[in-house]
Amino acid sequence: MSLVVLKLGGSVVTDKDEAETVDVAGLDAAADAVSTLDESGRVVVVHGAGSFGHHYAAKHGVSSDAGTHDATGIRAIHDAMKRLNDVVLDALAERGVSALPVHPLSAGARASDGSLSLPLAATETMLDEGFVPVLHGDVIAHAKEGATIVSGDDLVVSLAAGLDADRVGLCSTVPGVLDTDGDVIPEITAFSDAADALGGSDSTDVTGGMAAKVRKLLALGAPAHVFGPDGLSAFVAGESPGTVIRGDSA
Numbered sequence: 696m697s698l699v700v701l702k703l704g705g706s707v708v709t710d711k712d713e714a715e716t717v718d719v720a721g722l723d724a725a726a727d728a729v730s731t732l733d734e735s736g737r738v739v740v741v742h743g744a745g746s747f748g749h750h751y752a753a754k755h756g757v758s759s760d761a762g763t764h765d766a767t768g769i770r771a772i773h774d775a776m777k778r779l780n781d782v783v784l785d786a787l788a789e790r791g792v793s794a795l796p797v798h799p800l801s802a803g804a805r806a807s808d809g810s811l812s813l814p815l816a817a818t819e820t821m822l823d824e825g826f827v828p829v830l831h832g833d834v835i836a837h838a839k840e841g842a843t844i845v846s847g848d849d850l851v852v853s854l855a856a857g858l859d860a861d862r863v864g865l866c867s868t869v870p871g872v873l874d875t876d877g878d879v880i881p882e883i884t885a886f887s888d889a890a891d892a893l894g895g896s897d898s899t900d901v902t903g904g905m906a907a908k909v910r911k912l913l914a915l916g917a918p919a920h921v922f923g924p925d926g927l928s929a930f931v932a933g934e935s936p937g938t939v940i941r942g943d944s945a
Contacts, residue, residue, distance in 0.1 A: 697736040697861040698822070701729065702851045704867030705745025705832065707924055708783065714750045715775065721924060722786050725866070728931045729827070730790035736861075737822050739854055740783070740794070743847045743867075744832040747779040748772055752834070752844055762840030769842045772834040773800050780831045787827065795826045799833040799845050803853075807838040811845060813853040822858075830854070848904065852911045855919070863912070863919040864930045870923040871937030872905060883940045886910060913942035 703725045710716040732738040744752070752758065755768030763769060780796050787794040803813035818828045835845040848865070855863045871879035874892045883889050886909060893906040912919040919940045922929075926936025 698858055699732055699736060699738045699862045699864065700851055700855045700858070700860045701732065701738060701740050701863075701930075702847050702865040703740065703742040703783075704847070704865070705743030705747075705749070706868045707866055708742055709745030709747060709779065711746045711749070713746055715747050715778065717779075717782055722783065724924060724927060726783075726786040726790055726792070728927045729787055729794075730792050731931045733792050733827055738827055739818065739822070739858065739860075740787075740827060740829045741847045741850050741854065742779070742783050742829070742831050744776060744844075745779065747775040748832055748834075748844075751775045757834060757842070757844055759844045759846060762837050762843040764841035769800075769834050772844075773798070776831050776833050780829065783831075784829055787829070793826045794829050795821055797821070797828045797830045799830060799835050799850060800842075803835055803845070805835055805837040805840075805843060805845070807840075809837075811835075811849055811853055813850065813857065815854070815857045818854070819858065846904075848908050848911070852915065855915050855917055860915075860917045863915060863917050864927075865908075865912075865919065865921045866924060866927050866930070867921075868923060869905075869921070870926065871921050872909060872940070880938050883909060883913070883938060884942065886913060909940060912940040915942065 708722045710718050751772040757763050784794050821828045830850050832847040834842045837843040872889055874880050922937025929936040
């Protein structure tokens, strides 16, 4: 049975302009899509932080690079993400999806070099028993940094590689990877296909993380699709909306 890893961006399920505000229409559409995927195969869901986690991360000065040893701040960020996770789980449950939470703070860690370790035994067992694991962007213990933010994108890469996913979908408010004219690039098989639009190979990513995302997705052994909310139903139907990123191993 095929396995799909689906990332729902925080901007899809929340209103990022209002603290702790759910985008009800966006979440409903996403939950409908997940319920369809669940009927046809195994699925793992990852959702972003949106207006829940980002608000508290900014308040406590925590990012993917800047850590904290303040347990109160760490709990505030994590608790906000659990509140959003509960809302997502409830939306899925209303559609008959047997969704269960997997909280990265308790499941993984970062080494001092920033590499992510995400043990997958619990996630794999949930899948084997017919459940839909639901992970989320979170704060995570980080060697020599206290705790930093782990993004949904990083979780998707670890999950897809570790679980040998057949397809990967990343749904956000962006319709795909855009070229220098603002048009969607249909397919990327090498970083050079989009280097001009993504700022080349500079380590400083001024495109909001897209360059780093493309590099990571190229290394996966499965095709990864980057698309907007309008492409969600097409992805669920097995089509290729937005941009498909397909490295040599995919």
